[in-house]
Amino acid sequence: MPIHKKIRAYFSPEKKLLASLRNILGFYPGNISLYKLALRHSSAAKHIKKGVKDSNERLEFLGDSVIGTVVADYLFQKYPYKDEGFLTKMRSKMVSRAKHNQIAVKLGLNQLIVANNDRFGSKPSSINGDAYEALIGAIYLDKGFKFAQKFILKRIINVHIDMDEMETIETDFKSKFIEWAQKEKKEFEFETVVDGAEVADKQFVLHLVVDGKVVGNAQHLSKKKAEQMVAEQACQKLHI
Amino acid sequence: MPIHKKIRAYFSPEKKLLASLRNILGFYPGNISLYKLALRHSSAAKHIKKGVKDSNERLEFLGDSVIGTVVADYLFQKYPYKDEGFLTKMRSKMVSRAKHNQIAVKLGLNQLIVANNDRFGSKPSSINGDAYEALIGAIYLDKGFKFAQKFILKRIINVHIDMDEMETIETDFKSKFIEWAQKEKKEFEFETVVDGAEVADKQFVLHLVVDGKVVGNAQHLSKKKAEQMVAEQACQKLHI
Numbered sequence: 001m002p003i004h005k006k007i008r009a010y011f012s013p014e015k016k017l018l019a020s021l022r023n024i025l026g027f028y029p030g031n032i033s034l035y036k037l038a039l040r041h042s043s044a045a046k047h048i049k050k051g052v053k054d055s056n057e058r059l060e061f062l063g064d065s066v067i068g069t070v071v072a073d074y075l076f077q078k079y080p081y082k083d084e085g086f087l088t089k090m091r092s093k094m095v096s097r098a099k100h101n102q103i104a105v106k107l108g109l110n111q112l113i114v115a116n117n118d119r120f121g122s123k124p125s126s127i128n129g130d131a132y133e134a135l136i137g138a139i140y141l142d143k144g145f146k147f148a149q150k151f152i153l154k155r156i157i158n159v160h161i162d163m164d165e166m167e168t169i170e171t172d173f174k175s176k177f178i179e180w181a182q183k184e185k186k187e188f189e190f191e192t193v194v195d196g197a198e199v200a201d202k203q204f205v206l207h208l209v210v211d212g213k214v215v216g217n218a219q220h221l222s223k224k225k226a227e228q229m230v231a232e233q234a235c236q237k238l239h240i
Numbered sequence: 241m242p243i244h245k246k247i248r249a250y251f252s253p254e255k256k257l258l259a260s261l262r263n264i265l266g267f268y269p270g271n272i273s274l275y276k277l278a279l280r281h282s283s284a285a286k287h288i289k290k291g292v293k294d295s296n297e298r299l300e301f302l303g304d305s306v307i308g309t310v311v312a313d314y315l316f317q318k319y320p321y322k323d324e325g326f327l328t329k330m331r332s333k334m335v336s337r338a339k340h341n342q343i344a345v346k347l348g349l350n351q352l353i354v355a356n357n358d359r360f361g362s363k364p365s366s367i368n369g370d371a372y373e374a375l376i377g378a379i380y381l382d383k384g385f386k387f388a389q390k391f392i393l394k395r396i397i398n399v400h401i402d403m404d405e406m407e408t409i410e411t412d413f414k415s416k417f418i419e420w421a422q423k424e425k426k427e428f429e430f431e432t433v434v435d436g437a438e439v440a441d442k443q444f445v446l447h448l449v450v451d452g453k454v455v456g457n458a459q460h461l462s463k464k465k466a467e468q469m470v471a472e473q474a475c476q477k478l479h480i
Contacts (some may be wrong), residue, residue: 070306145309
């Protein structure tokens with residue numbers, strides 16, 4: 001490491017943050033303000049201009065896309081004989097909200113996130129995944145695509161993603177949702193709005209109602225599939 | 241250009257294709273087989289292994305993601321004071337199916353696509369957009385991210401995308417769908433499955449039925465919004 005970086009790292013008021021980031025990233029950040037921004041949840045952000053806050057949401061937008069591309073490339077190379085349907089499914093499992101939350105905690109990002117806890121009763125776990133995505137956005141802007149790609153391959157996929165597990169697990173949103181609802185003591189109902197057996201097009205229309213509010217709405221020839229679809233919508237909407 | 245590339249370009253059996261690609265891309269392809277693959281629609285592909293065809297669909301998966309990241313970066317830099325909601329909306333307009341089809345035709349890719357026309361009555365226009373996305377996948381694999389990024393910025397966004405227009409147009413899926421349906425002489429109906437005025441949660445549930453098949457299904461407090469939603473689903477599903 002060049003001497004001026006060492007000195008900055010040692011004397012900087014952000015010494016502790018820099019050390020933590022160095023541990024997590026395996027390198028010293030160049031533009032530290034990007035990384036600080038990546039760790040700032042919107043609940044702790046100030047308005048810097050009408051309608052714009054200095055939160056990590058813009059970086060999250062960017063980082064999410066960078067991760068998607070790196071994972072797409074990784075899958076493309078790893079599975080030369082699989083079709084795009086397989087690649088798409090694998091990617092969605094590898095970059096799911098749940099996976100990103102998990103990765104963030106494994107990296108220790110949850111210790112570094114700046115959020116205003118008064119703004120929410122219980123901290124939504126998506127805060128962690130969002131910060132991970134924003135961190136990748138920061139690395140991309142700070143060091144470029146190739147660097148971000150190496151980081152994701154070496155420090156995330158190689159270490160924190162079990163590809164055999166990704167290949168075998170089927171994402172069962174219904175079970176995931178019900179588990180969450182029971183834990184959170186929510187009332188819910190998978191409501192059949194249209195019974196496929198009684199209509200010409202044979203399609204079921206289902207609502208998933210949580211505490212009296214419709215959080216999922218889907219139709220399918222198979223009632224089971226429709227249940228999965230409304231549960232998936234609910235998982236997304238409620239950040240489960 | 242190095243002499244060996246010139247010679248290859250001159251004597252190659254793919255001389256004509258190389259010249260066309262040189263015109264479109266502004267550079268000579270390195271690995272020509274990638275570009276040939278990018279231009280091969282699945283209707284003209286052979287099975288190379290059980291379940292896998294040598295079509296452009298895998299490259300399309302990759303290229304689509306690369307375009308998304310390049311556009312995300314571009315928007316992030318261009319609009320430093322806009323929030324992620326604005327960035328997301330702008331990106332979806334810039335990378336829409338319709339836009340990609342348009343870009344492909346402007347580049348002249350439609351002249352180079354290899355497809356088996358017997359397999360479909362009228363050629364779906366999405367073939368062009370798909371080939372554009374696959375082409376970007378080929379450039380990315382052949383020359384790397386930075387190169388693909390430069391290509392998209394200089395030869396696509398600068399030339400073929402009017403950012404003022406992107407900022408002002410609202411995507412009106414209902415009009416777009418109706419225009420298509422009339423042109424294609426399709427019967428359709430925006431069917432109210434649940435009337436919001438008559439139920440407790442006040443949500444409308446709408447189906448969009450085309451030639452007797454439900455192609456869109458949405459719910460919303462506003463009937464107009466639900467119509468837009470089912471029309472958007474239909475536009476995606478039917479590649480309009």
